[in-house]
């Protein structure tokens with residue numbers, strides 16, 4: 023059966039996902055769209071030549087018999103209500119980060135899914151599908167570098183707009199590292215501290231940039247994560263895991279080398295959309311395939327969304343206090359306990 027997908031929010035990433043489901047992936051079809059900006063929803067139907075109905079809001083879209091699964095790509099604060107409505111209607115849900123803007127909101131989604139009795143929700147933490155991170159995980163899981171001791175990583179954007187605030191460095195930007203790193207090392211975060219190096223003159227007056235986030239895990243691994251969203255030179259994601267027997271590091275983005283004007287170099291990306299193109303394709307193909315084969319998604323869970331939100335809350339608290347803040351999760355519920363996805367390199 024072809025999975026009939028309704029999209030809630032036809033902005034930047036909504037359109038990207040519609041494009042990939044329509045042009046690149048198999049097994050899914052966009053049958054419905056909605057956006058608070060109805061003109062944007064209509065325009066997307068035209069742009070991609072979709073055979074899809076434009077609904078006035080998320081509730082009517084979710085209720086449609088022409089919708090098996092919803093793709094929640096609206097603004098973060100709107101996610102929770104759409105996801106909850108999707109679960110109530112027993113529809114599959116792919117939700118872009120954040121699952122909800124608060125830990126309580128994520129917990130209520132977890133509880134609703136547990137009450138439903140089966141997994142319906144996948145969160146858009148696409149880095150787990152990236153070949154580079156998968157290779158790092160293979161090296162760690164096979165003990166190739168021995169026990170991991172430290173991680174050094176960086177999330178750098180060339181620039182951000184005026185509306186970007188200091189806490190967004192955590193909730194919008196670091197959130198990807200928060201998800202992928204604990205998955206990488208099979209560990210739980212236990213505390214966090216945030217420090218502010220000298221501020222770049224390129225940041226707006228209200229923004230602290232760069233920031234240095236130091237996370238510790240239950241096993242004692244120390245993670246040093248730099249967030250620098252006005253770095254000017256490019257979009258750059260770095261991750262290096264230092265183990266007892268060796269070190270593994272994310273590969274650089276593939277690029278030709280050039281020799282020109284007495285220089286030898288490679289090109290870097292400026293736009294985040296290009297960096298994880300394959301991972302976005304793979305997370306959505308996995309969502310579609312898992313539902314068609316197993317009747318439930320297998321990707322990052324609501325519990326992963328909750329873990330990320332609890333950790334992000336502690337990071338924001340640490341931004342404000344300047345102190346080390348502890349991070350505590352409740353016990354992982356049964357529904358998510360034996361769940362282990364086998365992500366493969368391609």
Ligand SMILES: NC(=O)C1=CN([C@@H]2O[C@H](COP(=O)(O)OP(=O)(O)OC[C@H]3O[C@@H](n4cnc5c(N)ncnc54)[C@H](O)[C@@H]3O)[C@@H](O)[C@H]2O)C=CC1
Nearest residue numbers: 031032033034035036057058059095096097098100118119
């Ligand atoms: N996984 C990733 O790498 C990325 C994830 N995101 C996440 O995706 C979400 C959307 O981001 P963008 O597409 O960049 O934003 P955007 O602002 O370009 O698009 C959001 C769209 O949602 C619509 N919208 C807002 N509230 C709505 C509601 N209640 N019902 C229907 N439509 C509604 C807006 O009118 C807008 O068209 C955000 O949560 C963001 O954090 C964004 C970029 C990358």
Ligand SMILES: O=C1[C@@H](O)[C@H](O)[C@@H](O)[C@H](O)[C@H]1O
Nearest residue numbers: 119177178179194195198294
């Ligand atoms: O989610 C994302 C954006 O919101 C954010 O602005 C970028 O820095 C991230 O890398 C991207 O994946």
